[in-house]
Amino acid sequence: MAGITALLILIAGSAGLHFIGKFPPPKAVLGGAGLAIAFLLPHLWFTKETEGYLPLFTVVLCAVYALFALGLNIVVGFAGLLDLGYVAFFLVGAYVGGWFMSDFAVNVSKSTRTINIHLLDAASAKIPGIHLSFWIVIVIAGVLAALAGVIIGAPTLRLKSDYLALVTLGFGEILPEVFRNSDDVPPGHLNFTNGTKGIGPVDRVGMGFLDRIPGIPKTISSNDYRTKYYVILVFCGLFVWVSIKLRDGKLGRAWMAIREDELAASLMGVPLMRTKLWSYAVGAVAGGVGGAFYATIVGTVNVDTFEFSFSIIVLCAVILGGMGNVWGAILGAVVITWFNYTGLTWLGTKVNTAAPDGSYFAKFDFRNLQFMLFGLVLVLMMLFRPDGFIPAARSKQVKIAEQQVLAKLEVGE
Amino acid sequence: MSIAHAEFAPRRPVTPLQIVGYMVLAVGAVCVVVGFIDGPRTFTQVVVIGLSNGAVYALIALGYTMVYGIIELINFAHGDLFMIGSVLAAIFLEERLNQNSSSPKAWLLLALVMLVVMALCSGINVTIERLAYRRLRNAPKLAPLITAVGVSFILQNIGILMNGSAPHSRASVLPQGSLKIGSVEIRIRYIVVIAVTIPLLLMMTYIVQKTRTGKAMRATAQDRDASLLMGINVDKMIAYTFALGGALAGAAGTMYVQVNGTTRYDAGFRLGLIAFTAAVLGGVGNLLGAVLGGVLIGLIQALNDSALGLFPGQKWTQTVLFGILILMIIFRPGGIFGQHQQEKV
Numbered sequence: 022m023a024g025i026t027a028l029l030i031l032i033a034g035s036a037g038l039h040f041i042g043k044f045p046p047p048k049a050v051l052g053g054a055g056l057a058i059a060f061l062l063p064h065l066w067f068t069k070e071t072e073g074y075l076p077l078f079t080v081v082l083c084a085v086y087a088l089f090a091l092g093l094n095i096v097v098g099f100a101g102l103l104d105l106g107y108v109a110f111f112l113v114g115a116y117v118g119g120w121f122m123s124d125f126a127v128n129v130s131k132s133t134r135t136i137n138i139h140l141l142d143a144a145s146a147k148i149p150g151i152h153l154s155f156w157i158v159i160v161i162a163g164v165l166a167a168l169a170g171v172i173i174g175a176p177t178l179r180l181k182s183d184y185l186a187l188v189t190l191g192f193g194e195i196l197p198e199v200f201r202n203s204d205d206v207p208p209g210h211l212n213f214t215n216g217t218k219g220i221g222p223v224d225r226v227g228m229g230f231l232d233r234i235p236g237i238p239k240t241i242s243s244n245d246y247r248t249k250y251y252v253i254l255v256f257c258g259l260f261v262w263v264s265i266k267l268r269d270g271k272l273g274r275a276w277m278a279i280r281e282d283e284l285a286a287s288l289m290g291v292p293l294m295r296t297k298l299w300s301y302a303v304g305a306v307a308g309g310v311g312g313a314f315y316a317t318i319v320g321t322v323n324v325d326t327f328e329f330s331f332s333i334i335v336l337c338a339v340i341l342g343g344m345g346n347v348w349g350a351i352l353g354a355v356v357i358t359w360f361n362y363t364g365l366t367w368l369g370t371k372v373n374t375a376a377p378d379g380s381y382f383a384k385f386d387f388r389n390l391q392f393m394l395f396g397l398v399l400v401l402m403m404l405f406r407p408d409g410f411i412p413a414a415r416s417k418q419v420k421i422a423e424q425q426v427l428a429k430l431e432v433g434e
Numbered sequence: 435m436s437i438a439h440a441e442f443a444p445r446r447p448v449t450p451l452q453i454v455g456y457m458v459l460a461v462g463a464v465c466v467v468v469g470f471i472d473g474p475r476t477f478t479q480v481v482v483i484g485l486s487n488g489a490v491y492a493l494i495a496l497g498y499t500m501v502y503g504i505i506e507l508i509n510f511a512h513g514d515l516f517m518i519g520s521v522l523a524a525i526f527l528e529e530r531l532n533q534n535s536s537s538p539k540a541w542l543l544l545a546l547v548m549l550v551v552m553a554l555c556s557g558i559n560v561t562i563e564r565l566a567y568r569r570l571r572n573a574p575k576l577a578p579l580i581t582a583v584g585v586s587f588i589l590q591n592i593g594i595l596m597n598g599s600a601p602h603s604r605a606s607v608l609p610q611g612s613l614k615i616g617s618v619e620i621r622i623r624y625i626v627v628i629a630v631t632i633p634l635l636l637m638m639t640y641i642v643q644k645t646r647t648g649k650a651m652r653a654t655a656q657d658r659d660a661s662l663l664m665g666i667n668v669d670k671m672i673a674y675t676f677a678l679g680g681a682l683a684g685a686a687g688t689m690y691v692q693v694n695g696t697t698r699y700d701a702g703f704r705l706g707l708i709a710f711t712a713a714v715l716g717g718v719g720n721l722l723g724a725v726l727g728g729v730l731i732g733l734i735q736a737l738n739d740s741a742l743g744l745f746p747g748q749k750w751t752q753t754v755l756f757g758i759l760i761l762m763i764i765f766r767p768g769g770i771f772g773q774h775q776q777e778k779v
Binding site for chain 2: 097101103105176177180182183184186187188190191192194195198199201202329333336340389390391392393395396397398399400403404407
């Protein structure tokens with residue numbers, strides 16, 4: 022059944038990309054195949070064996086991280102601004118999910134005890150608190166994250182690139198601490214974030230009118246990872262489209278001009294601040310949406326999730342795939358997320374069982390190599406393949422142009 | 435825009451942003467005064483703790499500032515080098531030499547271990563520079579920065595492998611007692627740290643200011659190409675800078691374990707950021723500034739942790755320190771002493 026659907030997607034996708042998207046045939050087939058694989062990914066999970074190396078949960082996380090990577094790709098890849106605090110947007114999105122999709126609102130203070138707001142939600146009307154529809158929450162999360170991006174960006178974006186990296190890192194460290202400590206805010210012991218205890222459980226995602234389509238449930242139950250995956254896939258698709266449209270449009274060209282040479286860009290009349298702020302805002306939207314979605318996947322919002330290493334995972338994804346390349350970012354995210362959540366453990370147990378008893382590798386916990394993986398990816402990629410595994414088309418063109426110039430210089434023209 | 439500003443507007447009008455900056459300073463001053471009134475005795479003790487921590491921060495901050503001064507790279511991995519130093523020192527002293535209580539022999543071995551760790555850390559730092567940063571010296575600016583973040587993570591992982599992923603408590607061999615001056619009790623180990631740091635800093639100053647190599651280093655920092663033309667081996671000078679910074683980080687690591695009694699793999703990330711804040715506070719590239727910034731940050735952190743008077747207490751430490759970092763970078767990127775330098779075109 023799934024195989025037939027995948028075949029249909031392959032054919033329809035390729036045809037659509039070729040005739041509507043005006044892609045050349047090889048690229049269209051490649052795109053169609055990508056779509057088919059993306060569709061098939063959660064269906065590979067039907068034996069005990071596949072669950073060992075590709076649990077459905079990891080598949081969902083791969084898709085969520087792909088969304089994050091797409092967002093960071095706009096900031097780092099397109100605009101060339103190193104953001105080491107992407108976790109801030111993830112945090113904002115996740116907390117928006119927690120606030121507006123759970124009974125947490127009753128805990129804020131004594132006067133909010135009886136609060137009971139329901140709007141197109143999937144939660145039982147008896148549960149108090151604020152329960153908005155997931156689709157509304159996603160919009161709020163995106164908007165608030167974009168706002169956070171503008172607030173963080175406005176004072177900092179005029180800094181030099183290395184200082185900018187540090188300031189964003191600082192924000193990424195401060196924000197979790199502020200949220201951790203905002204469970205007892207002075208006027209009247211207000212509890213905004215529940216501190217280290219976290220917010221939960223987060224409501225299920227209601228599918229609204231879509232449940233009339235066969236195969237789509239009314240609400241996504243907590244272990245229905247397949248449907249969760251498809252929902253996030255739709256967002257990824259949307260963001261790919263937005264990324265490409267922006268990249269090829271006026272804004273994208275301005276971003277790349279800034280990335281290549283800020284001074285030249287400003288002399289050509291590119292408004293630096295506004296253009297950079299846009300990249301922050303758009304990149305943040307993906308972080309916020311992904312964050313809110315993450316809250317519904319995991320079902321709780323815990324402040325300890327929002328660590329610096331998250332920002333680095335996403336950065337690794339972008340760099341591995343190729344800065345500035347949308348498809349590279351997705352591929353990088355899938356690879357890095359798989360290694361981080363499943364691959365290391367899976368390969369580790371393989372090595373552990375293969376190694377002779379009593380030797381060092383028989384007991385070695387490979388999850389301890391997580392940071393090494395990120396570090397090596399960053400260092401080796403920068404040293405040997407700074408353009409990533411799928412270099413952006415533009416950087417290829419730049420390379421060719423450079424070589425041509427050099428060749429001319431050597432000839433002495 | 436920047437040229438015009440630099441040349442024709444020596445005094446810029448006070449902007450609203452600057453007013454915010456002064457207000458933050460005023461709030462800080464009020465906090466200090468109220469803290470002193472709240473508990474003068476505790477306040478004095480806290481100041482000594484702050485000075486001792488500040489001495490360690492100064493040692494780390496120097497490594498940042500020197501490297502930034504010479505190749506304009508924020509060496510993210512520097513804090514983690516300090517962490518490696520602290521873990522190495524603890525392993526040597528406690529596990530290899532079995533010293534876990536205070537005795538003259540232990541102090542001697544501590545001094546020895548400190549020298550060994552300093553040598554090892556400078557070796558590691560030079561190796562990192564050779565393998566990772568040197569190849570990227572002429573690459574776009576993001577590349578070395580990202581590499582430094584990567585090296586930082588690799589070092590953290592080495593820390594996990596050596597120290598475990600949980601904090602590891604370590605015995606101190608410094609005397610446990612405290613000095614009584616009037617009604618104020620000051621622990622001896624804090625004084626020891628300060629006493630060890632000062633000669634190190636003096637030595638550093640001597641090397642940089644008085645020796646031939648130091649002169650060449652300063653020349654390289656000022657203008658790399660011109661130094662090259664003057665016959666200075668620039669690669670060697672940069673390696674030398676990394677070696678000096680690494681040695682200071684090793685010393686800082688050794689002292690840190692003795693005072694705080696724990697080693698943890700993520701200590702370098704946090705302390706590195708704090709030390710970088712110190713470097714920014716004193717003006718990145720300014721050696722004396724880094725020392726003073728380190729001491730200042732140490733004091734601010736200790737006062738904040740003490741929760742005296744208006745200080746918010748330990749759970750807000752990161753927010754306070756990184757808040758300072760962000761405010762400094764935005765408002766006074768040249769540091770509290772330095773002139774704000776417009777970027778040259």
